[in-house]
Amino acid sequence: xxxxxxxDRRSFLLSATAAGVGAVALGSAARAAxxxxxxxxPAHGAPAAPxxxxxxxxxxxxxxxxxxxxxxRCRVCPECDGEACAGEVPxxxxxxxxxxxxxxxAALRAVRLNLRSLHDGAKPDLSxxxxxxxxxxxxxxxxxxxxxxxxGGKISEEDFIEALFGGAAKLGTMSFVADGTEDPLSVYxxxxxxxxxxxxxxxxxxxxDQPELLRRIRLVEEAGAVAVAVDVDSAGRAARAxxxxxxxxxxxxxxxxxxxxxxxxxFIVKGVMTPDxxxxxxxxxxxxxxxxxxxxxxxxxxxxTIEVLPRIAEKVKGKVTILADGGIRHGSDxxxxxxxGADACLVGRPCIRGAHGGGAEGVQLVLEKIRMELxxxxxxxxxxxxxxxxxxxxxxx
Numbered sequence: 570x571x572x573x574x575x576x577d578r579r580s581f582l583l584s585a586t587a588a589g590v591g592a593v594a595l596g597s598a599a600r601a602a603x604x605x606x607x608x609x610x611p612a613h614g615a616p617a618a619p620x621x622x623x624x625x626x627x628x629x630x631x632x633x634x635x636x637x638x639x640x641x642r643c644r645v646c647p648e649c650d651g652e653a654c655a656g657e658v659p660x661x662x663x664x665x666x667x668x669x670x671x672x673x674x675a676a677l678r679a680v681r682l683n684l685r686s687l688h689d690g691a692k693p694d695l696s697x698x699x700x701x702x703x704x705x706x707x708x709x710x711x712x713x714x715x716x717x718x719x720x721g722g723k724i725s726e727e728d729f730i731e732a733l734f735g736g737a738a739k740l741g742t743m744s745f746v747a748d749g750t751e752d753p754l755s756v757y758x759x760x761x762x763x764x765x766x767x768x769x770x771x772x773x774x775x776x777x778d779q780p781e782l783l784r785r786i787r788l789v790e791e792a793g794a795v796a797v798a799v800d801v802d803s804a805g806r807a808a809r810a811x812x813x814x815x816x817x818x819x820x821x822x823x824x825x826x827x828x829x830x831x832x833x834x835x836f837i838v839k840g841v842m843t844p845d846x847x848x849x850x851x852x853x854x855x856x857x858x859x860x861x862x863x864x865x866x867x868x869x870x871x872x873x874t875i876e877v878l879p880r881i882a883e884k885v886k887g888k889v890t891i892l893a894d895g896g897i898r899h900g901s902d903x904x905x906x907x908x909x910g911a912d913a914c915l916v917g918r919p920c921i922r923g924a925h926g927g928g929a930e931g932v933q934l935v936l937e938k939i940r941m942e943l944x945x946x947x948x949x950x951x952x953x954x955x956x957x958x959x960x961x962x963x964x965x966x
Contacts, residue, residue, distance in 0.1 A: 669867075705741025708936075
C-alpha cells in the first residue's frame with residue numbers, strides 16, 4: 570500500500586472508530602481507501618460541543634452528509650489537520666508536503682488558554698465591529714471557491730455562495746467572496762450578486778494585472794461590498810494561471826498604492842506573513858490586512874499563521890484592522906487569535922463542510938458550534954469582551 574493510501578486508510582479508520590461503527594463499516598472504509606469499490610463513508614463522531622439546531626437537522630447529520638458529498642476530495646476527518654489530504658491542490662489539502670496547512674494546526678495547539686473563574690464575567694460580549702459593520706461574533710467566513718476543481722462538483726457555485734452568505738447572515742456575521750484563478754468572469758459576477766442580495770460582504774480579487782484588477786474593483790464597488798481585498802499570496806499560482814491565459818503576479822509597493830487609491834472602499838491586503846510586509850501594506854494605504862498563508866495552499870513549509878501574528882501585531886496594531894485565518898476549527902482557536910493580536914478571524918474549511926452537508930443551515934450550525942465554544946471559553950478565561958482580549962489569557966509553549 571502506498572504511503573498516501575495508508576494515510577487515507579488511517580483517516581477513515583479514525584473516523585469510523587469515533588462514530589462507534591462496527592467491523593463491517595470499518596472494513597468498507599478500509600477497502601475504499603485502498604482503491605476498492607467505492608462505498609459511502611461512515612459518519613464520524615459528534616463534535617466537541619453540540620450545536621443548537623435551527624430545524625430538525627443537527628451538526629453530526631450535516632457532517633455525515635458532507636462526507637458523502639465531498640468524498641474523495643475531502644474525507645471530512647474528525648480532526649481536520651491536513652494529514653490525509655497533503656499535497657492535494659487542487660483539492661482540499663495543503664500544497665506539496667502539506668506542512669504549511671499542518672503548521673497552522675500545530676501552532677494553534679502550542680497556544681494554551683489560562684483558566685480563570687474568579688470573576689464576574691458570566692455574560693461575555695462576543696460582538697465586534699469590522700469596517701463599520703456590527704458583527705455578533707468576532708469571526709467571518711473567508712474567501713472560498715472552486716466547487717468543481719477543489720470540492721468535487723456536487724453543488725454549484727451559486728448554491729455554494731448562497732449557503733455561505735445565508736449561514737453567515739443567520740449568525741449575524743459576514744462572508745467573503747472569492748475570485749478563483751480558474752473561474753471565468755461570469756462566475757465571479759455571480760458570487761458578487763450575493764453581496765447585493767444580503768446587503769454586505771467583502772470581496773477578494775486575485776492579484777491579476779493592474780487593468781484587470783482595477784476593472785474587478787469597479788465590479789466590487791457596484792455590488793455594494795463593505796471592503797475589497799487582494800490576496801497577494803495567490804501570486805504563486807502564476808504558472809497555472811498563465812496556462813489558462815490569465816495573469817497572476819506579485820505586487821510592488823507602487824502597484825498596491827495605486828490599488829488602494831483607486832477605491833473609496835477599505836482596501837485589504839490578504840496574505841501577509843511578515844512584520845515588514847505588514848508595515849509596507851499600511852504605508853501603501855491598506856485599511857486592513859489578513860495574516861494568512863492561504864490555508865497552506867500557496868507555499869510549502871511556512872510557519873503557522875498564529876506563530877507570526879504577535880510580531881505583526883506589535884508593528885501595526887491600531888493602525889490597521891488585523892484579520893487572521895489558518896486552522897480555525899473551534900471557539901478556542903478564535904480566542905487564541907484575538908489574544909495574540911487579531912481584531913477578527915476568518916473561518917474556512919469547516920464552512921465548506923457545512924455548505925455541502927446542509928446548505929445555509931449547515932453553515933449556520935458549523936458557525937454556531939464555534940460561537941458556543943467561544944462564549945464558554947471567554948467565561949473560563951475571564952474575557953468579558955471580544956473587542957478587548959489580551960495576551961494574558963494564553964500561554965505559548
